[in-house]
Amino acid sequence: xxxxxxxxxxxxxxxxxxxxxxxxxxxxxxxxxxxxxxxxxxxxxxxxxxxxxxxxxxxxxxxxxxxxxxxxxxxxxxxxxxxxxxxxxxxxxxxxxxxxxxxxxxxxxxxxxxxxxxxxxxxxxxxxxxxxxxxxxxxxxxxxxxxxxxxxxxxxxxxxxxxxxxxxxxxxxxxxxxxxxxxxxxxxxxxxxxxxxxxxxxxxxxxxxxxxxxxxxxxxxxxxxxxxxxxxxxxxxxxxxxxxxxxxxxxxxxxxxxxxxxxxxxxxxxxxxxxxxxxxxxxxxxxxxxxxxxxxxxxxxxxxxxxxxxxxxxxxxxxxxxxxxxxxxxxxxxxxxxxxxxxxxxxxxxxxxxxxxxxxxxxxxxxxxxxxxxxxxxxx
Numbered sequence: 001x002x003x004x005x006x007x008x009x010x011x012x013x014x015x016x017x018x019x020x021x022x023x024x025x026x027x028x029x030x031x032x033x034x035x036x037x038x039x040x041x042x043x044x045x046x047x048x049x050x051x052x053x054x055x056x057x058x059x060x061x062x063x064x065x066x067x068x069x070x071x072x073x074x075x076x077x078x079x080x081x082x083x084x085x086x087x088x089x090x091x092x093x094x095x096x097x098x099x100x101x102x103x104x105x106x107x108x109x110x111x112x113x114x115x116x117x118x119x120x121x122x123x124x125x126x127x128x129x130x131x132x133x134x135x136x137x138x139x140x141x142x143x144x145x146x147x148x149x150x151x152x153x154x155x156x157x158x159x160x161x162x163x164x165x166x167x168x169x170x171x172x173x174x175x176x177x178x179x180x181x182x183x184x185x186x187x188x189x190x191x192x193x194x195x196x197x198x199x200x201x202x203x204x205x206x207x208x209x210x211x212x213x214x215x216x217x218x219x220x221x222x223x224x225x226x227x228x229x230x231x232x233x234x235x236x237x238x239x240x241x242x243x244x245x246x247x248x249x250x251x252x253x254x255x256x257x258x259x260x261x262x263x264x265x266x267x268x269x270x271x272x273x274x275x276x277x278x279x280x281x282x283x284x285x286x287x288x289x290x291x292x293x294x295x296x297x298x299x300x301x302x303x304x305x306x307x308x309x310x311x312x313x314x315x316x317x318x319x320x321x322x323x324x325x326x327x328x329x330x331x332x333x334x335x336x337x338x339x340x341x342x343x344x345x346x347x348x349x350x351x352x353x354x355x356x357x358x359x360x361x362x363x364x365x366x367x368x369x370x371x372x373x374x375x376x377x378x379x380x
Contacts, residue, residue, distance in 0.1 A: 009068040012041060013139035013146060016186040017193070027062050035192055041069055042193040045150030071143040087148070091116055091140055095133045097171050099144040101152065101163070107200075108152070109165040112144045114181060115172025120206045122226065123238050124271050127171045129312045135177040141184035144170075145194065166196060169204040169224070175211035185219050198222065198262035204269065209245040209253045220260040224303070225250070227268040229277050230285035238277070247289065254300070255293045265298070265336070271305045272318035272326065279322075283329040290335060301336045308342065 015023060017038050024034040036055060040046045047070075049055070049063045072089035075096055079085050085101045095116035102109045117132035118125070145166060152162040166188055168174040174181050181203070187193045188201050202222040205212060212223070229235035235242040242250075254266045270286075272278050290300055304327055307317040318326075323339055330337040 010066060011070050011139050012037070012067050013069060013071070013143050014137055014183075016138070016183040017190050019183065023067075027059070027066070029059060033059060037063075038190070038192050042146065042187065042190075045146065045153075047071070071147045072140060074147070085152075087144075089140075089144065089147075091136065093133070097136065097140075097144075099148060099170055101148055107164045108162050109167060110145055110148050110163045111167050111170050112141060113170030113172055114141055114168055114174040114177045118172045119176065120173045120239070120241050122206060122228070122240075124228070124273060124307055124313055124315055126308075126310045126312075129310075135180055136172070138180045138183040138187075141180060142187050145188065149194070161194075163194070164196070165200045165202070167202045167204060167224070169202070173206055173208065174203050175205045175208035175215065178211050178214065182215075182219050185221060189219075189221075202267075206239050206241050207245050207250045208241070209249055212253050212257060216257045216260040220257075220262060222263050222267070223254070223257055223261060224267040224269055225254055226271075228271050230282050230289050234277060234282075238273075251289065251293050258299060265301050267301045267303055269303050269305055271307050272323050273307050274316040274318045274322070276315065278318040278326055280325070280329060283326050287330065287333040287335065291333075298334065298336060301338065302330055303338050303340055305340045306342055 010023065012020065012023070017035065020038050021031045021034040024031070024037065033055065037052065040052045040055075044051075046052060049060045049067075049069075052060060055063075072091060075088040075090050077085065077087050083103045087099050088096050089099065090096050097113040097116055099113060100111040102111065114136055115132065116134050116136065117130050118127045119132040121129075145163065149161070149163050153159065156162060168181070185201060185203070188196045189198060198221050200222070202224050203215065204224040204226060206226045215221075215223075226239060227235075228238050229242075232242060232246050235247060245253075257266060258264065268290075270277070286302070293299060304323055306323060307315060309315065309317055327337045327339055
């Protein structure tokens with residue numbers, strides 16, 4: 001007698017719709033069966049083939065023998081005073097990743113992780129200080145949305161869609177996991193899946209220029225770029241990837257992306273660090289920088305993010321007065337500027353706080369611990 005282990009079964013969460021059609025064809029099934037199956041998985045959240053009553057019994061039996069629909073094991077769930085919910089998911093081998101649901105009056109946003117850890121090593125990011133273990137699969141990326149959407153429908157006792165926006169701003173650099181990212185994005189966008197608008201799915205990157213160019217061709221969604229500094233010297237320090245793709249190359253790629261983007265602007269994320277990048281001269285350098293692109297049009301939006309301190313960073317949050325002064329200078333220069341409202345910081349779910357558990361394979365934590373000398377730029 002032979003037995004089939006769960007892990008040897010094909011996890012259908014890994015397939016976008018074309019992939020599932022190809023898989024079903026291997027089983028001798030027509031494409032419309034794959035579409036039915038896809039809807040059951042993503043629109044209805046069905047984890048069991050026996051629930052899929054409009055599929056032929058013979059197909060259900062085939063799927064039960066050869067396939068599975070398996071999400072991620074939940075290690076913890078925490079709910080903030082402001083309604084933000086954070087989940088810690090087990091991805092095996094001592095690694096765990098986090099996803100965060102942020103409810104607002106007019107939308108529900110899910111922040112999704114793409115890697116166990118991150119190899120970029122930004123100074124102000126808690127994930128980066130943990131190092132890097134591995135990329136997530138497409139199934140592990142989409143499983144965060146699959147679980148959260150259907151859990152929240154039950155939790156909130158609604159049959160309506162709860163998650164209207166997805167931001168790839170959790171753990172990891174999404175564009176360094178490109179081959180798994182794109183199928184997951186396509187599932188989010190597919191009308192037979194989650195039916196999200198391209199305008200409401202955002203990929204956040206620290207500036208992986210070649211993959212930004214590919215994303216514009218393969219799956220153009222909204223783009224957010226972790227800028228955090230107005231000059232190369234400071235950005236080299238805060239975002240080490242800048243040494244490979246400096247600001248001139250990065251901003252030109254951002255401008256070029258707008259030919260394909262669903263929105264007419266790119267969002268620049270700018271984490272406000274006390275005495276490091278928050279002075280008036282930094283604001284002026286930033287104004288001068290963005291004015292070099294866009295042919296005089298308002299082509300970008302600045303999102304100022306209050307830093308969420310953690311001990312290993314050696315950094316401090318800018319004062320509210322400094323943030324408001326910085327925002328005012330940008331706004332007066334005609335740059336659309338917002339200050340991100342901090343959500344979920346009481347459960348370490350705010351921007352830059354997601355850390356999970358990472359079995360570091362890169363030695364990043366040790367390297368970053370040796371580089372905690374912070375450059376202070378103060379004006380008096």
